[in-house]
Amino acid sequence: MVVILENNATEQQIENIVKHLEDYGFQIHRSSGVQRTIIGAIGVKPGFDTRKVKILDGVSDVYRVTAPFKLASRSFQEGNTIIKVKDVEIGGTSIAMMAGPCSVESEDQIFRLAKVVAESGSKILRGGAFKPRSSPYSFQGMGEEGLKLMRAAADEYGLIVITEVMEISQIELIEKYADIFQVGARNMQNFSLIRELGKTSTPIMLKRGLSATIEEWLMSAEYMLAQGNKDIMLCERGIRTFETYTRNTFDLSAIPVVHKKSHLPVVADPSHATGFRDQVAPMARAAVAAGADSIMIEIHDDPENAMSDGPQALLPEEYKTLVQELNLIANAIGRKLL
Numbered sequence: 516m517v518v519i520l521e522n523n524a525t526e527q528q529i530e531n532i533v534k535h536l537e538d539y540g541f542q543i544h545r546s547s548g549v550q551r552t553i554i555g556a557i558g559v560k561p562g563f564d565t566r567k568v569k570i571l572d573g574v575s576d577v578y579r580v581t582a583p584f585k586l587a588s589r590s591f592q593e594g595n596t597i598i599k600v601k602d603v604e605i606g607g608t609s610i611a612m613m614a615g616p617c618s619v620e621s622e623d624q625i626f627r628l629a630k631v632v633a634e635s636g637s638k639i640l641r642g643g644a645f646k647p648r649s650s651p652y653s654f655q656g657m658g659e660e661g662l663k664l665m666r667a668a669a670d671e672y673g674l675i676v677i678t679e680v681m682e683i684s685q686i687e688l689i690e691k692y693a694d695i696f697q698v699g700a701r702n703m704q705n706f707s708l709i710r711e712l713g714k715t716s717t718p719i720m721l722k723r724g725l726s727a728t729i730e731e732w733l734m735s736a737e738y739m740l741a742q743g744n745k746d747i748m749l750c751e752r753g754i755r756t757f758e759t760y761t762r763n764t765f766d767l768s769a770i771p772v773v774h775k776k777s778h779l780p781v782v783a784d785p786s787h788a789t790g791f792r793d794q795v796a797p798m799a800r801a802a803v804a805a806g807a808d809s810i811m812i813e814i815h816d817d818p819e820n821a822m823s824d825g826p827q828a829l830l831p832e833e834y835k836t837l838v839q840e841l842n843l844i845a846n847a848i849g850r851k852l853l
C-alpha cells in the first residue's frame with residue numbers, strides 16, 4: 516500500500532500515521548521529498564480496508580498495490596485454469612459453446628432445442644428451471660420438473676447441462692441434475708449462496724452483477740475458491756449504464772482485463788448483454804475475437820411465445836450460422852469452436 520501525505524502534514528501527524536500502520540502489522544518505508552512525504556506500507560493483508568488509513572489526519576491518498584483477491588489472481592496461478600466437465604474443457608484452446616432457451620418450458624420444447632444445440636456441434640445445454648425475474652408476476656420457472664426434462668434432453672443428445680441455482684436450499688437438488696451451476700447476475704454478491712456453492716465440487720459459472728466492478732466480481736469468485744471449489748468460470752453478461760438502446764452494455768473489455776488479472780476462464784453472454792436478437796450475433800463475434808473462452812447464447816424456435824427473453828433468442832438457423840462464423844473467427848486467433 517502506498518500512502519501519500521498532504522503537502523503540509525506535520526511531523527506529529529506523520530508519526531501517528533506510521534504508528535497506525537505498524538499497529539496494523541505493516542512494515543514501513545518512509546520517503547520524504549521537498550514537498551511531500553510518501554509512506555510505503557509493506558505486508559500482504561487481503562481484507563485490509565484502506566479507508567482506515569485514508570481518514571487519518573495528514574493523509575492525502577492511499578493506493579493498494581496488490582489486488583484484494585488472491586486465489587483468483589494470475590500471480591497466484593500463472594497458467595490458465597482449464598475446467599473439465601465430462602469430455603468438454605473450458606479455458607483451454609477450444610471455445611465451448613453453451614446454448615439453449617432462457618427457460619425450460621415443456622418437454623417438447625427442451626428436446627427440440629437440445630437437438631438444435633447438438634446438431635450445431637455444441638456441447639453445453641443451457642436453460643433455467645428456477646428463474647430470477649424482475650417481476651414476481653412473471654414466469655418463475657418449472658422447478659424440479661424442468662431440471663428433469665433438461666437432464667433427459669441433454670442425455671438424449673449427449674450434452675452437458677448448465678442451469679441457475681438461486682438459493683442455498685436448491686443446491687442439493689440441482690446438483691443431481693446439472694453439470695455446471697450458474698450463479699445469476701442478481702446473486703453475484705449473495706455471499707451465503709456463493710460460499711455454500713464453493714463447498715461443492717461441481718463447476719460454477721459466476722455471472723457478473725448488473726453494477727459490479729471487475730474487482731467485486733473477482734472477489735466473489737474468491738469466495739468460492741476460498742471454500743475449495745477450483746472450477747470457477749466468470750461470465751460477462753453486460754452491465755447497467757445510461758444507455759437505453761441496448762438492454763445492458765456489453766463490457767467486452769472485461770474479457771482481456773479478467774484474463775490479465777486472473778487465471779479463471781471467461782464466458783461471454785451477448786444475449787443478456789444486448790437483449791435484442793439483432794445485436795446478439797455481432798457481439799458474439801466480437802467476444803470470440805476478444806478472447807472469450809466460451810459463449811452462451813439463448814435460442815428459441817418460437818420466440819414470440821417464449822415464456823421469457825424471447826426478443827433476445829436466436830432462431831435455430833441463426834444459431835447454426837453463428838456457430839460457423841464464430842469458428843472462422845476462432846481459427847483466426849489459433850482456437851477452434853466446440
Ligand code: PEP
Pocket residue numbers: 617643647698699700701722752787
Ligand atoms: C439467464 O441466464 O437466464 C439469466 C437470468 O441471466 P442473468 O443472471 O445474467 O440475468
Ligand code: MN
Pocket residue numbers: 617618787813823824
Ligand atoms: Mn434469459
